[in-house]
Amino acid sequence: MALKTKRSTRIAVTLLGWGIALWLFFPIFWMILTGFKSEVEAVSTPPKLVFMPTLSSYAEVFERASYWHFTFNTVIVSVGATVGALLLAIPAAYSMAFMPSKRTRGTLLWMLSTRMLPPVGVLVPIYLLARNTHLLDTRTGLGIVDMLTNLPIIVWMLFTFFREVPAPILEAGRMDGATRWQEMTMVLLPLALPGIASTALLSLILCWNEAFWSLNLTSSNAAPLTAFIASFSSPEGLFFGKLSAASTLAVAPILVFGWISQKQLVRGLTFGAVK
Amino acid sequence: MQAVVEHSPAPGASARKGKGAGFLLLFPAVLILLVWSLVPLGMTLWYSLLNYNLVDPTLHGFAGFSNYWYLLTDPDFLHSLLNTFILVAGVLVISVGGGTLLAVLYDQEFFGRGIARVLVISPFFIMPTVSALLWKNLMLHPIYGVYSAMMRAVGLTPIDWLAQFPLLTVMMIVAWEWLPFAVLILLTAVQSLDSEQKEAARMDGAGPIAQFRHIILPHLGRAISVVVMIETIYLLTIFAEISVTTAGGPGVASTNLAYLIYSRALLQFDVGGGSAGGVVAIIIANIVAVFLVRSVARNLEV
Missing domain, CATH: 1.20.5 (Single alpha-helices involved in coiled-coils or other helix-helix interfaces)
Structure with missing residues (x-):
């Protein structure tokens, strides 16, 4: 009897688990599917689940030279902002993890609090500063803003990873006459490489998907994919096939990155409060 | 010596x-x-203390608190404040409530659980402009959308969601993005729960509901508070989803504080007024931030 109840519960859990998962994922599935439809089939009523797949929407998206331009912008801005933030954050996290002072705690919490400044609160001055320094609608301008926005998260995440590296290993290196620079580059970095990699991944994901500054600080020259997709909100968005193909291409890399690094993302997104 | x-x-x-x-x-x-x-x-x-309009150079000089006065007595501002609150509260209830239940569900063992989990958290990785247009066009479009087709299939008249229920629809789209975030964080927290503790409770005859109330929920307390605060920070400045679906309309029906500031400053070029709105946004976010920083600080061993 008990076994029977258990079995029926398990079936219910399986059905519920899969049902909810498929329902939540359905829009993404449908987007991928629609990308392979012709424009006529994409708006057929009722919508078709079975159809003749075609690459015509993808071909059209690729033909528009601007698509590569927007992808290029996204890649350059994301990678640039991530590298810049890591260069600033690695020494800072190293210092706080291995040479803590009585101000370290306060510094970390202060960094966290700077992340809490709502972007819209400083939209006006940042927009005007970018305009006056001719950084409006440039990859450099957007990259700097992305880097600064994510810097606190990156310092925090690196800090939590560095603290897991046993200090005696670093001290042993110092005993052998390693300088601080050697200690950092030749002892710490190889040991903390997985942590640094997942930090970089989180930064790439956040930059890639960043929409607020992308929409407000760029228009055409430096517009990344988030802004490019936004341009489909015009009647052009009614070309469902093209919208879907372009969207699928824009989200695919991040979807894969996200799947790979779920666990580490939790740590970064919660500032180490949930592991 | x-x-x-x-x-x-x-x-x-x-x-x-x-x-x-x-x-x-x-x-x-x-x-x-x-x-x-x-x-x-x-x-x-x-x-925020200046008369400053980008297209009207005749307007200049010190304004005192008139920008604030103008803003605080503007019905649109009050409306946007209310919308901001509804959006934040609605998405929080859906994502934290649903996230807690789903975290427990996906903690159970079942066939293909790993894949199901991946599917559930996927929407969080979709960029905001894509998820907004995906819902606006492919799902909810009154003629071509899948949901409209489903409603017609069961004999109902399709609803033009974004025209009739703009704020509610934006809330649903944003909740679709943030529910997976809550699941991701809370599932991690549930999994860190000692299985021996769950086993002991089961041995003592605690049913699933008692286990949930007395063991899982208290254990999740901190993780839930972290999710609430992080989401609040992001949700206070929802922008892209509104910008590409309703542009704040019809009227100001789906305008939140972030969109209002944007339209004041960059559409109407009113730097002073936009900045006053920005100060209000900063003050609200700071109230939340104090709690978040305090909660993280408790966990920080330096």
Whole structure:
């Protein structure tokens, strides 16, 4: 009897688990599917689940030279902002993890609090500063803003990873006459490489998907994919096939990155409060 | 005694040297964050006290608190504040409530659980502009959308969601993005729960509901509070989803504080008014931030 109840519960859990998962994922599935439809089939009523797949929407998206331009912008801005933030954050996290002072705690919490400044609160001055320094609608301008926005998260995440590296290993290196620079580059970095990699991944994901500054600080020259997709909100968005193909291409890399690094993302997104 | 005095400067000096190096390594990041957090803040405060319009050079000079007065007595502002609150509260209830239940569900063992989990958290990785247009066009479009087709299939009249229920629809789209975030964080927290503790409770005859109430929920407390606060920070400034679906309309039906500031400053070029709105947004976010920082601080062992 008990076994029977258990079995029926398990079936219910399986059905519920899969049902909810498929329902939540359905829009993404449908987007991928629609990308392979012709424009006529994409708006057929009722919508078709079975159809003749075609690459015509993808071909059209690729033909528009601007698509590569927007992808290029996204890649350059994301990678640039991530590298810049890591260069600033690695020494800072190293210092706080291995040479803590009585101000370290306060510094970390202060960094966290700077992340809490709502972007819209400083939209006006940042927009005007970018305009006056001719950084409006440039990859450099957007990259700097992305880097600064994510810097606190990156310092925090690196800090939590560095603290897991046993200090005696670093001290042993110092005993052998390693300088601080050697200690950092030749002892710490190889040991903390997985942590640094997942930090970089989180930064790439956040930059890639960043929409607020992308929409407000760029228009055409430096517009990344988030802004490019936004341009489909015009009647052009009614070309469902093209919208879907372009969207699928824009989200695919991040979807894969996200799947790979779920666990580490939790740590970064919660500032180490949930592991 | 003599020896102690002689030897004491050595460790002191090395510690000071270490401190110097530590400071130098930390300095660039701290300096740049200090500038990043203080300069725009100061500028926002300053602009909010000025008559400053980008397209009207005749309007200039010190405005005192008139920007604030104008803003606080503007019905659109009050409406946007209310919309902001509804959006934040609605998405929080859906994502945290649903997230807690789903975290428990996906903690159970079942066939293909790993894949199901991946599917559930996927929407969080979709960029905001894509998820907004995906819902606006492919799902909810009154003629071509899948949901409209489903409603027609069961004999109902399709609803033009974004025209009739703009705020509710934006809330649903945003909740679709943030529910997976809550699941991701809370599932991690559930999994860190000692299985022996769950086993012991089961042995003592605690049913699933009692286990959930007395073991899982207390264990999740901190993770839930972290999710609430992080989501609140992001949800206070929902922008892209509104911008590409309703553009704040019809009227100001789906305008939140972030979109209002944007339209004041960059569509109407009213720098002073936009900045006053920015100051209000900063004050609201700071109230939330105090709680978040305090909660993280409790967990920080330095």
